Amino acid sequence: MINKNLIIYKFEKLYHILQELGLDLNFNVLFVDNEKNLNDKIKNFNNCLIITNKKYSYIDHQFVLNSIPISISKLIEKINIELLKTQFNNQSEFKLKNYVIDLNSREIFAKNIKLKLTEKEINTIIFLSRSNEPVSIDVLQEKVWSYQSDIETHTVETHIYRLRKKILNSFKDNEFIISKKNGYQIK
CATH class of the missing domain: 1.10.10.10 (Winged helix-like DNA-binding domain superfamily/Winged helix DNA-binding domain)
Structure with missing residues (x-):
């Protein structure tokens, strides 16, 4: 069972790319395009990372992907590292x-x-x-x-x-x- 959740916020192109890879990922991928839906999703998950293409000051556990182009393997590696950091921080509190x-x-x-x-x-x-x-x-x-x-x-x-x-x-x-x-x- 996958308990890591990646929320793609206002970054639809990335969401479609990760959806195509879906079976090979060790995390769930969700897309959200507005702040209300984002807050609803966050409440449902203990362990999630929000990936965006620009910094939003009101978002915790955010990973900003602004260095594009990036290889898929490097992207997946960075996401996994960020998910591990988030999980570690959640468990330490x-x-x-x-x-x-x-x-x-x-x-x-x-x-x-x-x-x-x-x-x-x-x-x-x-x-x-x-x-x-x-x-x-x-x-x-x-x-x-x-x-x-x-x-x-x-x-x-x-x-x-x-x-x-x-x-x-x-x-x-x-x-x-x-x-x-x-x-x-x-x-």
């Missing part, structure tokens, strides 16, 4: 509440403030955010720290305490990680 976590730089952002996190802090945040129920210390020890649950340690509590303090000091958010009687939770 994690949204949670009013925050954005950049997994590559290990930073959390909100309100024009950024805070550096450790890998364990990011893993803890992601693990907690994916659970609908409070997560016990034993489960965090096993899943995030890879400790056996029968080991006596306060590693989890210490890390959670420090992480909550960092979030509070930087973002003034005292409710980021909530303590429940049966564990920790991010809502």
